[in-house]
Amino acid sequence: MKKVKIITLGCRTNQYESQAFFDQLSKKGYVEVEEGEKADLCIVNTCTVTASADKRSLYQIRKVAREHTPEKLVVTGCFAERSKKELEKLTEVTDVVSNADKNYLLEKVFPEEEWPEFQIERFEAHTRAFVKIQDGCNSYCSYCIIPYVRGRSRSKTVPKILEEIQALVANGYKEVVLTGINIGDFDGGVTPPARLSDLIRAVDQIEGLERIRISSIDPDEVDEDLLRAVIEGKKTCPSMHIVLQSGSNLTLKRMRRKYTKQDFIDATRRLKEANPNFTFTTDIIVGFPGETDEEFQETLALMDEVQFAKVHMFPYSDRPKTRASRMPNKVPPSVIDQRKNLLMHKAEQGAFSLRERFIGEEFSLLLEGEESPGYLMGHTENFLPVYVPKEGLFPNTIIRVKCVENQAKGFIGENQVERKVQALLA
Incomplete structure (x- = not known):
């Protein structure tokens, strides 16, 4: 059984793409390497948004080469796009794959094999799944290298996105985050173009999905139609990264x-x-x-x-x-x-x-994991961090919680279901 190690730096789009690599590999029998084991295949998905991101990317490439000495060390992502010649000089690196070829990375590295489609069905170690709806950017802001390394905007089709989210819901995911390099450029890959608001309304109809979040967007893209889609949606969260x-x-x-x-x-x-x-x-x-x-x-x-x-x-x-x-x-x-x-x-x-x-207010809380001893942390629908005693609770469940104490990292919450049970038994 072959073992794989995937290192991901940078944005949510990179996190989505790394998960897609892992889903493809797991269907071909690969397993994630355990601590202390050596991987046969290592993939480093890099970032170049800042100078420190460049340094972290290069550090991780050298670290994984030293610790695993893999048969294949594949470097991709935005730092790889910008520094291809430099990386090809590193003897440990076997393959440098461009962002344009990311969807076909495994076909490039292992051309003799057939590989499953590049999409996700789960999001390892997360209770919310990032769903990539768009790639690239047309804006060329004066400080930003991303359009040069990701290319111009291109979008997935609405049916393809819905199919992917339905698979995530079937695997137990309750919340998705619609993400991309610049989702304000989303056009559904069709003519006439689809709108982001159209996609949100379509995702809102998916049975079994409980929460939708909108990833990073510019303020000029929050038009009346997008506002109505978010406010009127049954599953859209009242929180946005603008x-x-x-x-x-x-x-x-x-x-x-x-x-x-x-x-x-x-x-x-x-x-x-x-x-x-x-x-x-x-x-x-x-x-x-x-x-x-x-x-x-x-x-x-x-x-x-x-x-x-x-x-x-x-x-x-x-x-x-x-x-x-x-x-x-x-x-x-x-x-x-x-x-x-x-x-x-x-x-x-x-x-x-x-x-x-919001002290004293009640919200729904999606439990994510244990960040403090004895407490599970989650986020309310409007993205407030809340910690609740973990006894009898499990990640990836939604509970009703009352925000009772405001601390530096977030609220201490009171599980309202447990409180009602105690009241009935009293």
Whole structure:
């Protein structure tokens, strides 16, 4: 029985693709390598979104080569796309597969064999499954290398996506996250194009599915039709990852983003007006070239206004080929570090303050796993983290929970079903 080790760095799209590799391999008899064992095949799915992602990718390639000395060491993903010649010089690496060929990676590496279709039926070690609906990006923001390494946008068809989600539901998954490199570009791969809102409405009809989440999207793409699809859906969660990057219009213009901070505020306001429980997560870049103290303060002020459930912070780093890498007025690393610390402190304060509004409220909670001894952690439908005593509870179940205590990492919750049983027995 052959053993495989898959290392995944970076985005949800990479996580989806790595799961698809594993599903293909498991159908051919491969098993995941256990701790201390050596793998016959290693796949490293890399990332290049920042300079530190490059370093982590190269470190993982060398680490897996040293620990496993596999027959086949395959490197793919965005760092592999950008650094193909460099990786081909590494004697340990047997194959470098481009993003364009990712769906056929195993056919490329083992051309003498027939392989199952590139799609997922499960999502190992996760209770929510990421479903890739789209790849590539047409935007060419000034800081971003992704369009160069992922290519232009292309979408899966709606029937193919529905088929994949139905298979996940049949395998017990209750929640899916519609993901891609830029899902606002989704067109269903057809003419006339399908809309993301059309897909959401179709997924909302899948029997047995309980939750739908929308992955990263830009504020200018939250139009009235998308808003209605999310708000009116029976299974769509009142939570969305809307990308900010900066709270300053001057910085956004240098980034070549397609929206203003007012567009962002308007998108979040309209969703909150439709459902007061709606929450938001976001991405913010710190230290973009030319970012002044005043521009950075605008970002902090907008964070106060919106109060995010979670902020993903990225310190700026030059990416090859991008316009931003050639811009003057680079922010010194010491200033980037200072702003990074200020922003993360603000993000933690904001998330805590946001949760204060919901103390005493009841929500449905999808249990995910044991993150603290004696407690299972899960997320409410509006993406608030809640910890509940694990006795008698299991991951991948949905319970009714009351948020009783707000702590630094999230709520301590009270299982309402157990409470009602105790009341009946009293």
